[in-house]
Amino acid sequence: MEIVKLALRNLLRQKRRTVLLGGAIAFCIMIVTVIDGFAGAFVDNLNANFADAFAGHVYIIGKEKNADKKIADVIRNDAVIMTALEDSKVSYKYISKRTSDDEANISYQGRTSLQTLTGIDFKEEPHFTDRVVLTSGSKEEMKSDPQGMLISKQVGSKLGVGVGDKVAVQTRTINGQYNLGEFNIRGVTTDSNMLFTACYVQMKYLNSLLGLAPGEYQSFGIYLNNPNDMDSAGAALFKELSDHAQVFPRDISKKGTNAFVAFLNQGKNDTWKGTKYQITTINDILPQVQQTSNILKAVGTGMLILLFIIIMVGILNTFRIIMFERIREIGTMRALGMQRKEVRNLFLFEAGFMSIVGLIFGFLLAGIVMLVISSITFPPASDISIALKAGHITFLPSVAQTILNILIVVGLTLVAASIPARNAAKLEPAAALRAVR
Amino acid sequence: MRRIFTVFVLALLCFPLLWAETDFAAILKDVDSLSDFGNKDYTAIYAITTEKPDEKPVNMEIKLFRRDVQDQFVISIRKPKEQKGQGYLKKGDTIFFYDPSSGEIVPTTSLKNVGDSSAQNRDFEKYTYSDDYRIASTSESQIGKYPVWVIDLTGATSKVPYQHVKLFVRKDNHIPLMEEDYAVSGGLLRTVKFAPTYIKIADKLVPAKFKIEDNFNKGEQSLLEILDITLTKLSDSIFTPEFLKMAQ
Numbered sequence: 001m002e003i004v005k006l007a008l009r010n011l012l013r014q015k016r017r018t019v020l021l022g023g024a025i026a027f028c029i030m031i032v033t034v035i036d037g038f039a040g041a042f043v044d045n046l047n048a049n050f051a052d053a054f055a056g057h058v059y060i061i062g063k064e065k066n067a068d069k070k071i072a073d074v075i076r077n078d079a080v081i082m083t084a085l086e087d088s089k090v091s092y093k094y095i096s097k098r099t100s101d102d103e104a105n106i107s108y109q110g111r112t113s114l115q116t117l118t119g120i121d122f123k124e125e126p127h128f129t130d131r132v133v134l135t136s137g138s139k140e141e142m143k144s145d146p147q148g149m150l151i152s153k154q155v156g157s158k159l160g161v162g163v164g165d166k167v168a169v170q171t172r173t174i175n176g177q178y179n180l181g182e183f184n185i186r187g188v189t190t191d192s193n194m195l196f197t198a199c200y201v202q203m204k205y206l207n208s209l210l211g212l213a214p215g216e217y218q219s220f221g222i223y224l225n226n227p228n229d230m231d232s233a234g235a236a237l238f239k240e241l242s243d244h245a246q247v248f249p250r251d252i253s254k255k256g257t258n259a260f261v262a263f264l265n266q267g268k269n270d271t272w273k274g275t276k277y278q279i280t281t282i283n284d285i286l287p288q289v290q291q292t293s294n295i296l297k298a299v300g301t302g303m304l305i306l307l308f309i310i311i312m313v314g315i316l317n318t319f320r321i322i323m324f325e326r327i328r329e330i331g332t333m334r335a336l337g338m339q340r341k342e343v344r345n346l347f348l349f350e351a352g353f354m355s356i357v358g359l360i361f362g363f364l365l366a367g368i369v370m371l372v373i374s375s376i377t378f379p380p381a382s383d384i385s386i387a388l389k390a391g392h393i394t395f396l397p398s399v400a401q402t403i404l405n406i407l408i409v410v411g412l413t414l415v416a417a418s419i420p421a422r423n424a425a426k427l428e429p430a431a432a433l434r435a436v437r
Numbered sequence: 438m439r440r441i442f443t444v445f446v447l448a449l450l451c452f453p454l455l456w457a458e459t460d461f462a463a464i465l466k467d468v469d470s471l472s473d474f475g476n477k478d479y480t481a482i483y484a485i486t487t488e489k490p491d492e493k494p495v496n497m498e499i500k501l502f503r504r505d506v507q508d509q510f511v512i513s514i515r516k517p518k519e520q521k522g523q524g525y526l527k528k529g530d531t532i533f534f535y536d537p538s539s540g541e542i543v544p545t546t547s548l549k550n551v552g553d554s555s556a557q558n559r560d561f562e563k564y565t566y567s568d569d570y571r572i573a574s575t576s577e578s579q580i581g582k583y584p585v586w587v588i589d590l591t592g593a594t595s596k597v598p599y600q601h602v603k604l605f606v607r608k609d610n611h612i613p614l615m616e617e618d619y620a621v622s623g624g625l626l627r628t629v630k631f632a633p634t635y636i637k638i639a640d641k642l643v644p645a646k647f648k649i650e651d652n653f654n655k656g657e658q659s660l661l662e663i664l665d666i667t668l669t670k671l672s673d674s675i676f677t678p679e680f681l682k683m684a685q
């Protein structure tokens with residue numbers, strides 16, 4: 001206990017030195033914590049945004065191939081999917097059914113915009129209606145208008161449309177034939193991200209334009225209770241659905257090919273009759289999302305180690321100087337009965353406490369930096385919007401990574417201080433007392 | 438009396454002719470044959486002027502290489518400078534697009550517009566109305582000084598991009614003067630107007646100029662003019678991705 005008190009007192013004796021070294025440690029840990037926090041939230045935000053954009057964490061798409069070898073996305077009867085979902089025991093919040101045309105040309109008074117038109121059954125999916133935020137218009141009017149459209153603010157501005165206006169839309173049927181429709185703008189949303197800017201319409205009317213019967217749709221999405229379960233959920237669904245229907249293999253990645261492109265092209269060279277299902281998750285089509293996060297975390301750890309090696313040199317030299325400055329003090333303490341081990345521990349405790357103080361301030365600084373950065377609002381369709389949460393960068397440092405960082409910092413500090421600590425411990429009392437600074 | 442009798446007999450003889458049904462299926466085949474050069478390779482240079490509201494007209498020049506017997510074509514964009522080097526390659530059912538700025542060849546469709554023009558890839562392929570469409574109804578009309586047959590077509594397969602097409606074909610030589618393309622719902626999407634000026638090649642009369650009007654994006658149109666056209670044997674290497682990348 002005395003050693004601990006002495007160590008703390010020694011730290012306060014040379015405030016400037018302590019502040020400088022501790023500050024360097026604090027800076028280092030701040031950088032690494034911010035990177036780790038960003039990497040942690042990056043994956044979560046990406047998954048959440050993709051889940052919103054594609055209506056689920058796990059998707060099932062039905063595909064049919066016609067005599068002309070064209071593939072059409074259609075789920076005509078989802079009884080087999082519902083059975084597989086029940087049998088798989090996947091824990092989910094809700095399901096979504098979607099029809100979409102991702103190259104719909106919307107026209108209004110000579111202005112046009114190519115957009116994704118997503119058909120939703122608004123009465124069956126209250127979770128969607130609850131989530132969507134309107135800047136103008138009415139959700140109730142949208143629900144009651146068979147030809148209603150919710151248009152994003154960005155697209156609305158481009159076309160110069162507002163609530164109550166009628167737009168013409170050129171779409172294509174599932175067989176690729178052009179079709180024309182008209183929609184009434186019932187609301188303007190804030191929904192948009194880098195992936196696409198979706199306009200939402202009633203599924204029944206969109207189905208009629210796409211050549212789908214009422215009740216048919218194209219993709220079945222599952223919102224999981226825990227997004228981290230998406231891999232196991234996908235595997236479980238695949239197993240159950242394979243027992244009752246034709247299903248494409250899930251392992252679509254080939255060396256040298258982009259997983260998303262492989263996902264889009266799956267089935268092009270195959271032939272089959274009836275509906276064949278494609279089950280996929282965000283992790284399947286964007287494996288680089290998790291890879292990016294892992295890389296960011298690895299970069300963070302690497303930076304920490306690199307920066308700290310530099311700081312270690314500083315700690316080593318500083319404690320050497322401390323040792324020489326206090327050589328007579330060490331001699332006195334040794335003469336008074338302090339053992340070698342206690343001298344060594346004194347130095348190590350000093351270094352340890354300095355690193356802890358540096359850590360505390362580093363985390364505080366990181367918290368402030370993260371708070372400031374997360375208060376910045378980015379425009380909805382900015383380049384990084386896919387990684388944002390409601391237009392803000394968010395941070396989610398991981399407990400495991402933080403503990404690892406603490407251990408690295410404290411460990412390397414002790415390693416750096418151990419050499420001068422050992423040398424100080426080896427000093428003979430008489431020689432130390434005689435030493436001239 | 439004899440004169441009256443002669444006229445009467447002649448009228449009787451002509452009577453069946455007056456009521457003879459026009460063979461519109463044959464007319465459609467004639468239309469298709471205008472762009473069918475059999476096993477000959479077709480090379481043409483097109484100048485395309487595209488107009489859009491509130492924008493300056495854009496002039497494009499493309500070179501088309503076509504081998505109908507193998508259902509292949511290559512379109513190479515030569516002008517403007519910003520799009521020079523871009524191109525399309527059709528092999529079988531697949532069309533690929535190449536952009537030198539990305540260096541990648543990616544799949545596209547026959548419905549994709551060539552550059553920023555209103556012309557689609559399919560506008561440069563041979564006509565296949567008799568295979569792809571059924572005749573729904575026919576009527577007569579007049580375009581300028583030309584009497585025309587108006588042939589209403591309905592898609593026979595799901596391959597066709599426009600479920601309904603109205604062809605306005607000259608009665609005298611079965612060359613189309615106009616085509617109206619309709620959506621599944623019946624809305625007019627596109628009008629192609631062929632000028633009655635022709636280039637004669639291999640005993641066929643090919644319209645030298647035609648205009649494509651976008652009826653959905655009102656005000657957008659492209660005027661296409663054939664600058665040069667030949668039927669000479671092309672090397673097989675032209676219908677390859679490597680040529681597409683090199684063609685300038």
